[in-house]
Amino acid sequence: MEGEPVHVxxxxxxxxxxxxxxxLSQIVQLVQKYNCKMHIHKGAHAADxxxxxxxxxxxxxxxxxxxxxxxxxxxxxxxxxxxxLFEANFETGLSH
Amino acid sequence: MKLTEFVVADAIIPDLKADTKxxxxxxxxASLAAAGTIKAEDQEGxxxxxxxxxxxxxxxxxxxxxxxxxxxxxxxxxxxxIAIAKDGVDFASLDGEDVHILFLLVSPPDRPGDHLRxxxxxxxxxxxxNFCNFLKQASSAKAVVDLLHEADNNQLNH
Numbered sequence: 001m002e003g004e005p006v007h008v009x010x011x012x013x014x015x016x017x018x019x020x021x022x023x024l025s026q027i028v029q030l031v032q033k034y035n036c037k038m039h040i041h042k043g044a045h046a047a048d049x050x051x052x053x054x055x056x057x058x059x060x061x062x063x064x065x066x067x068x069x070x071x072x073x074x075x076x077x078x079x080x081x082x083x084x085l086f087e088a089n090f091e092t093g094l095s096h
Numbered sequence: 097m098k099l100t101e102f103v104v105a106d107a108i109i110p111d112l113k114a115d116t117k118x119x120x121x122x123x124x125x126a127s128l129a130a131a132g133t134i135k136a137e138d139q140e141g142x143x144x145x146x147x148x149x150x151x152x153x154x155x156x157x158x159x160x161x162x163x164x165x166x167x168x169x170x171x172x173x174x175x176x177x178i179a180i181a182k183d184g185v186d187f188a189s190l191d192g193e194d195v196h197i198l199f200l201l202v203s204p205p206d207r208p209g210d211h212l213r214x215x216x217x218x219x220x221x222x223x224x225x226n227f228c229n230f231l232k233q234a235s236s237a238k239a240v241v242d243l244l245h246e247a248d249n250n251q252l253n254h
Binding site for chain 1: 152157158212
């Protein structure tokens with residue numbers, strides 16, 4: 001929506017194996033719970049955070065710097081939740 | 097990393113008939129063995145490892161695509177095969193749809209970067225509807241290989 005604020009966070013991939021399919025599916029499942037549009041950016045390349053196929057195109061190895069943008073009613077809580085996932089290095093104890 | 101560098105042409109299954117996820121995976125691993133890419137005695141271990149990974153969450157990622165995979169010490173480079181299931185396979189996919197295109201990957205445990213680059217490459221092409229449609233229509237392994245070459249050379253329109 002025009003004029004809608006875009007919230008941005010920055011994160012570095014710390015997973016030994018990089019952002020492979022298991023952590024990506026954790027992101028998709030988490031973001032789907034929120035009313036927002038979220039994209040993960042690697043440089044100029046952006047991937048829809050609710051699409052596994054899109055996220056797989058990131059090919060983000062350990063040490064890769066990513067920026068995460070979100071718009072919508074729940075953009076900020078959604079970003080907080082995704083940041084917690086990265087901070088916990090995807091060890092939520094719930095899914096692998 | 098190009099598709100034709102890691103997809104084993106002789107192991108492609110253009111007409112997969114499988115009733116179950118395990119049946120599909122078993123057929124694809126057997127095809128890699130028949131092509132001489134993996135040893136016959138490693139087949140069971142690889143199938144078991146892929147099924148164990150599926151237990152953590154389906155690799156059926158939606159849009160009729162699945163990417164079953166595992167790390168396995170028996171390979172010294174990343175290898176892959178493709179199967180096309182015209183009738184579809186129930187893969188317990190994220191979107192609940194049957195799977196028609198399968199990319200199976202086996203990678204060495206110490207090469208996570210190669211695995212990521214293969215996923216990146218596969219997903220980049222699978223986002224192209226022309227690639228998916230041509231793949232689903234391919235009637236022979238050669239037709240699949242020709243398509244992979246075209247995709248590698250960016251000859252497919254988006």
